[in-house]
């Protein structure tokens with residue numbers, strides 16, 4: 001597959017067109033960022049770890065019946081995906097309180113959420129990705145009523161599959177973010193699933209093994225990602 005022009009460059013990935021108009025190449029870079037891009041760094045091996053981690057998770061989800069954009073690994077830090085028409089929304093499920101939900105509602109980190117909560121956020125950095133509800137999504141045309149239902153259903157299904165997978169590696173899947181896009185009339189899971197977009201804790205010590213290590217200057221960021229990968233059985237080489 002020929003890598004063509006750059007279509008889009010985000011904070012940690014660059015997207016390229018290919019000679020097939022229905023396929024894109026995702027390049028996972030070593031760049032990392034937090035707080036709307038105000039804190040940035042380059043972390044050795046991160047692009048490769050995240051590319052392989054994402055491939056592993058997407059394949060597990062496909063095996064569980066979740067339709068994703070993932071096609072195949074192209075190189076250590078690149079993957080081939082279907083070209084989706086992305087919805088400008090982030091879907092967040094939380095099993096344990098952490099991050100913005102604690103700040104927003106004055107809740108202590110670490111409390112079990114029963115039921116697991118679901119939130120939509122608008123993908124808009126200048127607006128700091130605000131929380132939005134289903135009426136906003138419909139009124140502003142960011143997704144249809146059917147797509148809203150599907151996004152919730154698929155995200156909760158992903159939560160079921162991955163909570164079990166992480167539990168088998170003695171880890172808690174605290175929360176995660178998904179993004180969806182349209183492809184030939186269907187809604188597919190797009191973007192990525194890596195420790196950049198989820199929270200993962202050791203189930204006994206509750207040690208943080210995700211991007212919070214970068215956000216909070218805890219160090220050992222990529223080492224933690226590699227630890228999660230190892231516990232899940234992700235082949236990194």
Ligand code: 5GP
Pocket residue numbers: 090092098099100101129175176177196197198199211
């Ligand atoms: P929070 O709302 O607590 O900041 O984030 C909830 C979950 O979604 C966390 O696992 C966080 O990593 C992920 N998340 C939320 N927004 C973004 C984003 O813009 N980019 C990435 N990579 N992950 C996000």
